[in-house]
Amino acid sequence: MLIDKNQAHDICKRALSFAKEGQAEVILTQTASPLTRIANNTIHQNVETSDIDISLRVDLEGRSGRATTNQFDDESLKELARRSVNAARAITSKQELPPMMGPQQYREIPAFDQSSAFMEPEQRAEMVLKAVKLARQEKVELAGLVNNTLYATAMANSNGLFAYHNMSTLRMELTARSGITAGRFAQTARKAGEIDPEKIAAIAIKKCLGGLNAKALEPGDYTVILEPEAVTTPLMFLSYLSFGALAVQENLSCLSGKIGQKLMGGNITISDDAYNPLAVWAEPFDSEGMPRKKVMIIEKGVARGPVYDLKTAAKDRTETTGHGLPQPNTYGPMPRNLILEGGNASLEDMIKSTKRGVLVTRFWYNRVVDRKIPVITGMTRDGTFLIEDGKVSCGVKNMRFNQDLVEFFNNVETLGVPESQENMVVPPLKVNNFHFTGLTEA
Amino acid sequence: MKDLAQHALNVAEVAGATYADIRIINDESERVEVKDGQVGSINRGTSGGFGIRVIVNGAWGFASSPKIDKAEIERVARLAVKVAKASALLKVRDLELAPVEKYIDKYVTPHKKNPLEVPLEEKIALLLKTDAAMRQVKGVNITESRIAGWVEDQLFASTIGSVIEQRIVQCGGGYTATAVKDGDVQYRSYPCSHGGQWESNGYEMIEGLDFAGNAGRTAEEAVALLSADQCPSGEKDIIIEGSQLSLQIHESVGHPLELDRVFGSEANYAGTSFATTDNLDKLKYGSDIVNISSDPTCPMGLGSYGYDDEGVKTHKADLIKNGLLVNYLSSRETARVIGKNSTGAMRADGWGNMPIVRITCINLEPGTKSTEQIISETDDGIYMASNKSFSIDDRRSNFQFGTEIAWEIKKGKLGRMLKNATYTGFTPQFWNACDAIAGPKDWKIWGTANCGKGEPGQLARTAQGCAPSRFRKIKVGVVPGKK
Numbered sequence: 029m030l031i032d033k034n035q036a037h038d039i040c041k042r043a044l045s046f047a048k049e050g051q052a053e054v055i056l057t058q059t060a061s062p063l064t065r066i067a068n069n070t071i072h073q074n075v076e077t078s079d080i081d082i083s084l085r086v087d088l089e090g091r092s093g094r095a096t097t098n099q100f101d102d103e104s105l106k107e108l109a110r111r112s113v114n115a116a117r118a119i120t121s122k123q124e125l126p127p128m129m130g131p132q133q134y135r136e137i138p139a140f141d142q143s144s145a146f147m148e149p150e151q152r153a154e155m156v157l158k159a160v161k162l163a164r165q166e167k168v169e170l171a172g173l174v175n176n177t178l179y180a181t182a183m184a185n186s187n188g189l190f191a192y193h194n195m196s197t198l199r200m201e202l203t204a205r206s207g208i209t210a211g212r213f214a215q216t217a218r219k220a221g222e223i224d225p226e227k228i229a230a231i232a233i234k235k236c237l238g239g240l241n242a243k244a245l246e247p248g249d250y251t252v253i254l255e256p257e258a259v260t261t262p263l264m265f266l267s268y269l270s271f272g273a274l275a276v277q278e279n280l281s282c283l284s285g286k287i288g289q290k291l292m293g294g295n296i297t298i299s300d301d302a303y304n305p306l307a308v309w310a311e312p313f314d315s316e317g318m319p320r321k322k323v324m325i326i327e328k329g330v331a332r333g334p335v336y337d338l339k340t341a342a343k344d345r346t347e348t349t350g351h352g353l354p355q356p357n358t359y360g361p362m363p364r365n366l367i368l369e370g371g372n373a374s375l376e377d378m379i380k381s382t383k384r385g386v387l388v389t390r391f392w393y394n395r396v397v398d399r400k401i402p403v404i405t406g407m408t409r410d411g412t413f414l415i416e417d418g419k420v421s422c423g424v425k426n427m428r429f430n431q432d433l434v435e436f437f438n439n440v441e442t443l444g445v446p447e448s449q450e451n452m453v454v455p456p457l458k459v460n461n462f463h464f465t466g467l468t469e470a
Numbered sequence: 471m472k473d474l475a476q477h478a479l480n481v482a483e484v485a486g487a488t489y490a491d492i493r494i495i496n497d498e499s500e501r502v503e504v505k506d507g508q509v510g511s512i513n514r515g516t517s518g519g520f521g522i523r524v525i526v527n528g529a530w531g532f533a534s535s536p537k538i539d540k541a542e543i544e545r546v547a548r549l550a551v552k553v554a555k556a557s558a559l560l561k562v563r564d565l566e567l568a569p570v571e572k573y574i575d576k577y578v579t580p581h582k583k584n585p586l587e588v589p590l591e592e593k594i595a596l597l598l599k600t601d602a603a604m605r606q607v608k609g610v611n612i613t614e615s616r617i618a619g620w621v622e623d624q625l626f627a628s629t630i631g632s633v634i635e636q637r638i639v640q641c642g643g644g645y646t647a648t649a650v651k652d653g654d655v656q657y658r659s660y661p662c663s664h665g666g667q668w669e670s671n672g673y674e675m676i677e678g679l680d681f682a683g684n685a686g687r688t689a690e691e692a693v694a695l696l697s698a699d700q701c702p703s704g705e706k707d708i709i710i711e712g713s714q715l716s717l718q719i720h721e722s723v724g725h726p727l728e729l730d731r732v733f734g735s736e737a738n739y740a741g742t743s744f745a746t747t748d749n750l751d752k753l754k755y756g757s758d759i760v761n762i763s764s765d766p767t768c769p770m771g772l773g774s775y776g777y778d779d780e781g782v783k784t785h786k787a788d789l790i791k792n793g794l795l796v797n798y799l800s801s802r803e804t805a806r807v808i809g810k811n812s813t814g815a816m817r818a819d820g821w822g823n824m825p826i827v828r829i830t831c832i833n834l835e836p837g838t839k840s841t842e843q844i845i846s847e848t849d850d851g852i853y854m855a856s857n858k859s860f861s862i863d864d865r866r867s868n869f870q871f872g873t874e875i876a877w878e879i880k881k882g883k884l885g886r887m888l889k890n891a892t893y894t895g896f897t898p899q900f901w902n903a904c905d906a907i908a909g910p911k912d913w914k915i916w917g918t919a920n921c922g923k924g925e926p927g928q929l930a931r932t933a934q935g936c937a938p939s940r941f942r943k944i945k946v947g948v949v950p951g952k953k
Binding site for chain 1: 503505508509510511512513514515516517518519521529530531532533534535536546549550552553554555556557559560561562589590591594595598611612614648650653654655657733734735736737738741742744822823824826858859860861862863864865867868870872890892894896925926948949
């Protein structure tokens, strides 16, 4: 059952009515995420879950308290307000608090579709059945999931601001396995009919079978061709390590002191844009109720600037870009919909143009090794192949990398056609001198 | 509540369930953060609801809801049955469960002070005092600290007749000082990294940590790291301090021994395991001195509880005995496959998720020497402390860890401070290279507050007990291009 705009407005209004002191703000979030999970060609976990959270912030003369609950009867909301006020009162010195804004105008993002919002467990089971049938024919085992998500969020405050947005998605991920060899493919779509279980299974199975008897490569610097799911990894790390204004202000970001300077390759343009039609998971406002703006972060390799919330914008005497998290917080703003501008090349073109390189499906267990540069480590997984003389020649064992991300975006040789990766839009990339530093056993 | 729980089980059975259980939960939490001399945020949260798990036609179904009343419980019980029937469309065989006894019991985590009843003012004052002590150190740029507490009240009931009430009280906290200079960022944490130390315990654990007393030293180390030498590259004998070794145990022993992932249940996400069941009672996982057990009865462990989330009473179970793999972390379903009883490791994140096999408290038994003695018996090595980065492959074999700080060991003595220390290896080779474990005096149980696994993603709180230990000839300094 979706909480619609009117119902959300009523709940927010009721929550605010119990906060009788200072200024108050309420954020409501509804998530229903039924999921069918498979392993070894059978369903091993099948769940119907849903929840609604209400978070209330109360500001009392420079002191801010927040409380959350998932119960929204009057008694629970009264208690919510009492806890928020008590938290604010417990603070002995003033905080630097961003102001609560008045009503805003939002650009609509059509992100809801009945077909993905509401699915029966039998429909998900049918999708799995189609995939498993192929897997059994090829004598491989599938693991993965089918997950339809319904999401609604609303925000209101005592200055008259009210915002509401809803969305839905359907995601299918499949990993085909034969012994220790695996291949993977995943898709997310707004409309259920846009997901093709047999296509996803066929790609995952092909990768798995193509990777059998993988050979070990010597660690070293390689040209890599990254499929879009792999490209999300370096972007995701830049997103939270470097592209928010607080990280820049604290001198922790690779953008710190570099705004206006050439930082990455001239072929790299990165923006944050919730309105890109390929961004499946996108909202028109942030957790301060501010409209999201398109922000140019890297333009033809030149650092243009981070994303802002109200607090960091005030410090830099600029305007928020609508990328705030619930306030007050210690993390600062963060991009939500990174768009890496692409080119015209197909993945096949990139493979053809490569004398010797490594094709990567995705990266796994990626972590920060050095905060500032930044350097991250991780491993390839679920389909890693050697390219020789313009062709995929064989599967190779997964490898560990340690990679400077600024160097990475200076070494991009070719960009392919961008595609949707949930909240991001990214192309496949061909990148030179990628640092593989070790081997794994699979 | 007990009547509602019983009603849910009845509805599920009438709808066709051959087994059902229900967990009705109320979670309360509080988090206080201070950053750079100011209260950063305060959040007090409550979350209530119930989850019903059923077996119908030999397959699992699960449904949950935040609304706890009779009508909703009936709807959700029937929905769980409908979900299970859909699961059964693909089953290869009916699932079977290892036996469990019927329990009617109550369990409360041992604690003195409920962390949620300690006044916020007291926590804020402690954090501000700690923050001020860190900021007195010249060269420190960013200071962050936090205290958090959780109290979970759970009622579990199942169709075998168990009715178990549990109250799990947990808390913890810690802080970090960050120093930034000339493009270098270094930080030190207390009492350990990733938010601090966490226990199933009362607020007395925070009082025992002496936050303010350790703040100056922590901040000074962060600044000193900026001018420390880079960790050298090569093969070295390394001594790993407790909180770092805790994470090593978590990643390279706990996760690979989760029997559901051994069977492939996590193949699409958290991965599988090199420690497949054909290795049981055969694989020399570690050297003879390596003994590791699962023990959720262990006092103060963040993975301590009375019963797991399918009603199995907690008990100690050997996992690695004298270096040999002898058992796994298991559930009733997975244990049945290897002909054993569950080790009681089935745990869910709150009321809204289906339980999966999780790390409990897994403890490396102490040795006999002191940490000082082990250092004095090391000719050329590195002492590494406080995790900075952690990464391990999807079969839990190849790993790379980085630590916040390290010191060179030369001829039995700690020497110069080293920054950006990293080490890498393969799980069984690494544990077989363990030749010294410090004794009970240096043994401590460390908490991991945010272990992720499962789809939909679930967080679990786990613990690993250990003492500083030495590993021979480990590859260190593995990040290229660092100046």
